Amino acid sequence: TDIFAGTNGGGVYLSTDNGTNWTQSGLLNDYVQCLTVIDRNIFAGTFYGVFLSTDNGTNWIQVGFTSYSVMSFATKDSNIFAGTSDGDVFLSTDSGTNWKEVGPINPTYAVYALATNGSNIFAGTYGDGVYLSKNDGTEWSRVNNGLIGHMVCSLTVSDTNIFAGTEVCGIFLSTNNGTVWTNVNNGLTFYTVVSALAVSGTNIFASDYNVYIHAGGVFLSSNNGTTWTLVNDGLPNYVESLMINGNNIYAGTALA
Secondary structure, eight states: OOEEEEOBSSOEEEESSTTSSOEEOSOTTOBEEEEEEETTEEEEEETTEEEEESSTTSOOEEESOOSSOEEEEEEETTEEEEEETTSOEEEESSTTSOOEEOOOSOTTSOEEEEEEETTEEEEEEBTTEEEEESSTTSSOEEOOTTOOOOBEEEEEEETTEEEEEEBSSOEEEESSTTSSOEEOOTTOSOOSEEEEEEEETTEEEEEEEETTTTEEEEEEESSTTSSOEEOOTTOOSOEEEEEEETTEEEEEESOO
16 A cells, blocks of 8 residues: 655655655665565665665665666566666566676667566667567567657556557557557657556556647557547646556656
8 A cells, every 4th residue: 555656866755645645765865767566575776776675665775786777677477677778687586686687688778668468578778669578588689660769768568468658759559569569649649758658457548748848748548549538637747657556546747
């Protein structure tokens, strides 16, 4: 029932009442770019590597590599994958105690997004599209057929459907593990930066922001991306992250 939020320079915050109140919960002054949870272990990806809390955010310890800025996490069973700003992906199979490099994918482009679908792991890079690994990162192949936008900011999986949010080119859908991608932008009105995607049942939520006209918000699709509707009442324009918890949808913004 606890919700954690990573901030840009303020560390981690914790809410125990569905977001009504928040308290600072460690890593003060750090830039927390991603969070994930396995059992009671909370992992924070920061400018300075990965930190772990085993006591609900009261204390944090640095685990594994320290020289990489961590941009994204994905979990597969008990395995944790971490994507970095240097185009590397690291894997831990022991709750973060040890990490091994399972890449690099492309040292020129940061791994902004990671997602798992069965035995497949997808990595979205900021400039080189989507990569796929079928063997826990041992080998990667570039799967960009039809993916016009190679600056991939977000990924999510809904059943056998994989969605990629890009900068400039909107949202793309693959129904065959990345072999072919189709643009699914009908109803999106701002598609410049699709920084977050989230799935709740048959509903897919996307944050979409246009940096030039300073407009955007959250869009909803209930038909696998065929059409999108703006569901923005009460939100500022710039939504950077989305999270589903039960029936609640949380939007992390760049504005109070």
